[in-house]
Amino acid sequence: MATTVEYRQMLRGAALRVTRPRVAVLGAVHAHPHADTDSIISAVRRDVPKVSHQAVYDSLRALTDAGLVRRIQPAGSVARYEARVGDNHHHIVCRSCGAIADADCAAGEAPCMTASDDSGFAIDEAEVIYWGLCPACSTVPTSPSANLAQPWREHHV
């Protein structure tokens, strides 16, 4: 967990203007890994009550483009953000409740980076998503498809 001062430095270091919404968004993403935009908006408004949703969308885009946060979006989910960047780690997603956990790939540094046939593409990233059931959902005998594609919120906290 970083301090406000550090967030400001991170913004400066990325050649981004330092504004209250951006500092708050950066803090929210650090505090709530894998949170969706709506959760981030709520978190930001605890700091800056009157921010518009647009400001949060804009900030998230700026931070993502600058590489300060990473955007992930498993199929059927809305966009989610995390502050752990630069290590090309992967994610495990629960098919039932949507919980997300981090995973370092078994293959090591640059996992699965080379496809056996790249069809002439210049590949720069390999994104891996493991699908399954989280500990809670794999024990509880609920219909696995029941709450699929629900607006998952903060399940992982």
Add this chain to the structure above:
Amino acid sequence: MATTVEYRQMLRGAALRVTRPRVAVLGAVHAHPHADTDSIISAVRRDVPKVSHQAVYDSLRALTDAGLVRRIQPAGSVARYEARVGDNHHHIVCRSCGAIADADCAAGEAPCMTASDDSGFAIDEAEVIYWGLCPACSTVPTSPSANLAQPWREHHV
């Protein structure tokens, strides 16, 4: 490329009722790999001019649930469908134009199936998406982010 008769048998084999929309949707997915729903609707209407979009959505869901087609959805894209199922192959997506190509994973049969730390999840699938530039986009010096997240259509055909 299969025949109408074969599509009907595939539906029967999956315990699905055989209807004109479903046969046409199954045919369209076979004919246009990685097509989005809108493209599939257009293709289906060449066969069955008056199908509703809802019928196509319903058919695609039924076919997906039955395992006759596979749904993929790279981040920032709408849902896409393909008929190549059961072999756990992966995809290469162009960041610029959205073209999609198939890729057998370098790791072989069940690629990257085991995360180094599964956080207690019961993993049943590893989905890999390679991101990069397709042959056309990597030679043409256009802004790579220009048409990102566009409604890509039939680029791959």
Add this chain to the structure above:
DNA sequence: TGCAAACACTTGACTCGTTCAAGAAAACGA
């Protein structure tokens, strides 16, 4: 410190893929 230019934020409307719901039509086992 003050100014100007560039950039970010607010507000509110809007897009578009997808889903919901009610009734009509079609498929299929008996």
Add this chain to the structure above:
DNA sequence: TCGTTTTCTTGAACGAGTCAAGTGTTTGCA
């Protein structure tokens, strides 16, 4: 062929995300 069940049609609705115009902040520089 009949009746039940499932699917299709029609039309409205939802929601994440974007667009656009105008106002407010930030920051480099005098």
